[in-house]
Amino acid sequence: MDIDGIIEKAGGAEEIAALTGVGLEAVRKWRQSKAIPTKHWPALLHVPGITVQDLTDIETLQERETNMSTPCPSGATAALILADGTVLWGRGFGAHTEAAIGELCFSTGMTGYQETLTDPSFAGQIVTFTFPHIGNVGTNADDNEAPQMAALGAVVKEDITTPANWRSHEAFNTWLERHNRTGICGVDTRAITRSLRDKGPQTGLLTYPKNGQIDIEPLLNRCRQWPGLEGMDLAKEVTRPKRTWTEGIWQNPRPERTENRRRVVALDYGAKDNILRCLVSAGCDVEVLPATSTGEEILALKPEGVFLSNGPGDPAATAVYAVPAIQKVLDANVPVFGICLGHQLLAQALGGKTYKLEKGHRGANQPVKDLTTGRVEITSQNHGFAVDEKSLPSDVKVTHISLFDGSNEGIASTTKEAFSVQYHPEASPGPSDSFYLFERFVAIMDRRANAGA
Numbered sequence: 001m002d003i004d005g006i007i008e009k010a011g012g013a014e015e016i017a018a019l020t021g022v023g024l025e026a027v028r029k030w031r032q033s034k035a036i037p038t039k040h041w042p043a044l045l046h047v048p049g050i051t052v053q054d055l056t057d058i059e060t061l062q063e064r065e066t067n068m069s070t071p072c073p074s075g076a077t078a079a080l081i082l083a084d085g086t087v088l089w090g091r092g093f094g095a096h097t098e099a100a101i102g103e104l105c106f107s108t109g110m111t112g113y114q115e116t117l118t119d120p121s122f123a124g125q126i127v128t129f130t131f132p133h134i135g136n137v138g139t140n141a142d143d144n145e146a147p148q149m150a151a152l153g154a155v156v157k158e159d160i161t162t163p164a165n166w167r168s169h170e171a172f173n174t175w176l177e178r179h180n181r182t183g184i185c186g187v188d189t190r191a192i193t194r195s196l197r198d199k200g201p202q203t204g205l206l207t208y209p210k211n212g213q214i215d216i217e218p219l220l221n222r223c224r225q226w227p228g229l230e231g232m233d234l235a236k237e238v239t240r241p242k243r244t245w246t247e248g249i250w251q252n253p254r255p256e257r258t259e260n261r262r263r264v265v266a267l268d269y270g271a272k273d274n275i276l277r278c279l280v281s282a283g284c285d286v287e288v289l290p291a292t293s294t295g296e297e298i299l300a301l302k303p304e305g306v307f308l309s310n311g312p313g314d315p316a317a318t319a320v321y322a323v324p325a326i327q328k329v330l331d332a333n334v335p336v337f338g339i340c341l342g343h344q345l346l347a348q349a350l351g352g353k354t355y356k357l358e359k360g361h362r363g364a365n366q367p368v369k370d371l372t373t374g375r376v377e378i379t380s381q382n383h384g385f386a387v388d389e390k391s392l393p394s395d396v397k398v399t400h401i402s403l404f405d406g407s408n409e410g411i412a413s414t415t416k417e418a419f420s421v422q423y424h425p426e427a428s429p430g431p432s433d434s435f436y437l438f439e440r441f442v443a444i445m446d447r448r449a450n451a452g453a
């Protein structure tokens, strides 16, 4: 509500002047300056119908207008613009850009910024890190989850310092620049996080122009025109060509199984490399196929199991080509294991639906309960969509739930060898509580091989 709205609510300028005792002249001044000095708040709050929320709304509106008309404040070289009109000025780093536009999200992980930014699931998104010291351990050649950086940009609190870690090969800002991606620091990441938690997902625009000229109005319009992630199939943009994957994880919780290895086809909807490493370490020989592979192409490789990877975008959009392929695999009675986007695709292939979460889960400390064992796992997560449990047919059971908001975190078919989880058991970054799922997948294939299936 703006000033005029408040005055109207109180019955007009004369009325409000009389009720508050501030005088008509003062009320006129509020109108001109579009602000109400806080010293007048207590009197205003006695006016029937006027709430603290009304007055804070005005403050926010006014701040926005000041922000928008302010030319780049001294020292600021970049800005993060939100679709609701909020402008956060800061210092840019990495590659210059006039406008990087995407869904603004936040991740609460305290480690693993390099893994997060190279996780293809973040395509179409700008990541705000709630942990303030991003870039402090630099970057290295081993921690990428994919060769390209998928996230559109990074929003961080503190300035990027000289890397302090023996594994660092390159400073975070030069690494970002080499990946042609932009960062902004010096912004209030807590305020962004609160706003995203209160209002839900929002479009953000990151600008760090070479010439230093930032004109907010046209950029805000561009930001508002971005259609949002819903309906976007991004898996086909980040998927990689067919390849054989042979590398296992570096710190294997168990010795790698060298005998009776299982032939697995992994569908790459935007797969993180560490998932493929986990499959290899658990005992799989992994052939990776691109996202759009058909059921026939998958089955032609005679897999003993099919793995469905994580990935970006709206699972309902990717389902158009992925679900028919997965259904072919299920019809052929080949065991299926899915992670994150793979979980959402399996749920749809089994007859369920997905929806956009009001508050996405992103971070490495998300508690999940395994309903079959009662055990609680601390998991790594990164998703903005979820499986709608109400849409699941009766032959699909819920196996895991989030202890943060009760949303679905895992399913299993009661008639097929198919199961999946919404979280990231490969945990890169994150705790390795959930490695057992890779072993569970291999155990299913072992059982079938031993039974001569």
Ligand SMILES: NC(=O)CC[C@H](N)C(=O)O
Pocket (backbone or CB within 6 Å): 121, 309, 310, 311, 312, 313, 314, 315, 339, 340, 341, 342, 382, 383, 384, 385, 386
């Ligand atoms: N990490 C993932 O696979 C994310 C899946 C999906 N893009 C989501 O946001 O829910």
